[in-house]
Amino acid sequence: MNRKYTKQVAIGNIYIGGNDKILIQSMCNVKTSNYREIIHQINKCAKLGADLMRVSVLDEDDLNAIKKIKQNIDVPLVCDIHFNFKFAIESIYNGADAIRINPGNTSKSKLLDLINVAKAHNTAIRIGINQGSFKSKDNDITNELVDETLKWINYFEENDFSNLVLSIKSSNVLTTISSNKLLSNKTNYPIHIGLTESGFDDIGIIRSVAALSPLLLEGIGSTIRISLTGDPYLEILTAKRLLHDLNLYNDYHTLISCPTCGRCNSSNLKKIAAKVDYFLEKNKINKKVAVMGCEVNGIGEGKNADIGIAGGKNYFFLFKKGKIIDKGSEEEMVKELFEELQKTNDENQ
Ligand code: SF4
Known part of the structure; x- marks a missing residue:
């Protein structure tokens, strides 16, 4: 611009x-x-x-x-x-x-x-x-x-x-x-x-x-x-x-979270998204992170993100650039997401 x-x-x-x-x-x-x-x-x-x-x-x-x-x-x-x-x-x-x-x-x-x-x-x-x-x-x-x-x-x-x-x-x-x-x-x-x-x-x-x-x-x-x-x-x-x-400030994170719909597998998604946003802000981690309600559409829609989580029927999924890298309970995947983000942040310092 x-x-x-x-x-x-x-x-x-x-x-x-x-x-x-x-x-x-x-x-x-x-x-x-x-x-x-x-x-x-x-x-x-x-x-x-x-x-x-x-x-x-x-x-x-x-x-x-x-x-x-x-x-x-x-x-x-x-x-x-x-x-x-x-x-x-x-x-x-x-x-x-x-x-x-x-x-x-x-x-x-x-x-x-x-x-x-x-x-x-x-x-x-x-x-x-x-x-x-x-x-x-x-x-x-x-x-x-x-x-x-x-x-x-x-x-x-x-x-x-x-x-x-x-x-x-x-x-x-x-x-x-x-x-x-x-x-x-x-x-x-x-x-x-x-x-x-x-x-x-x-x-x-x-x-x-x-x-x-x-x-x-x-x-x-x-x-x-x-x-x-x-x-x-x-x-x-x-x-x-x-x-x-507007692409006028580079050093900042991007949080993507889905609007949720009948396919959403978590009743907690807004809370998780807010927690992730707070974590990124607090730790100044400038990544693009997706928090999605289902794995069927969520992983594809979140594929532009560096990393993300998506709810599934039995598990939550952790994915990077649209590829699943782990699955587990909602709590476990949120924890792992934070660990992964912290790791990339430490590597960049
Ligand atoms: S990602 Fe899944 S739950 Fe979220 S809005 Fe899209 S279809 Fe619905």
Whole structure:
């Protein structure tokens, strides 16, 4: 798949853009002054695959926490500021690797102060334009969102600042697609893509995937966030899964499990599939694994997998690339599957 080549922007020790890999990010969901919990969330997200993390800075207590947080994390930290741009400047002094603002939320003179400090510290700024800050009640305000973003790009460039990442956020799937496509046509800055206020669990995941897949398939998006109501961990796993399924993230496992039907020989198949997925995630085993309900169709349908198990009338079967290598009870075959996976993992290390 061709990825759009964009300008490359440094954020801490990583780059966003170019046509390098798409970076995964999320946002902490507790107050930043609660730095112990923030550090825990950031490090857990980083372990799950986050490349950078964002926190909101609302007051002096949040500002003071930035230094402590920075000392205890390894991924770049983006500070999100609304309205009070003094906090944006102070966040840079305290070690923020990038700032996310909506530039229209302050006066031009305060914005200029921020630009000058960001320039002096080589700190990137994300221009974040949200549909929520527009008065129009129309569902589709694609042109307004893009024009607003372009207006601010011009302003930053006139002030000799081009260390920019862009984002246009809407809770509407179609507006998200059309505005990011249009923006990508008109600029060469890296774009952070995501659908805002998408909802929780399956609701938010489906809506986000519907909005982001068409963009990713056209090579648009240098960073991605799946915004879900709740803690940030599912956001990271969902982003990784989406990118992997679109061939944009190699280092990840694939779990295939059949939908089950009247031929299924196990009442446990969903539980087994979840257990296998957890095992692959936890041990970072990047294999394609099948969990199938019957041997009649399951082994054939799972033949593209590196390894798998399928239920039979009297036995469960363990197979590799569609060939049966062992049979036994359900419990025995699940155990053997894990042993085989662990073995290949050890061999690769
Ligand atoms: S693999 Fe077997 S049990 Fe699973 S859906 Fe196909 S036919 Fe049904």
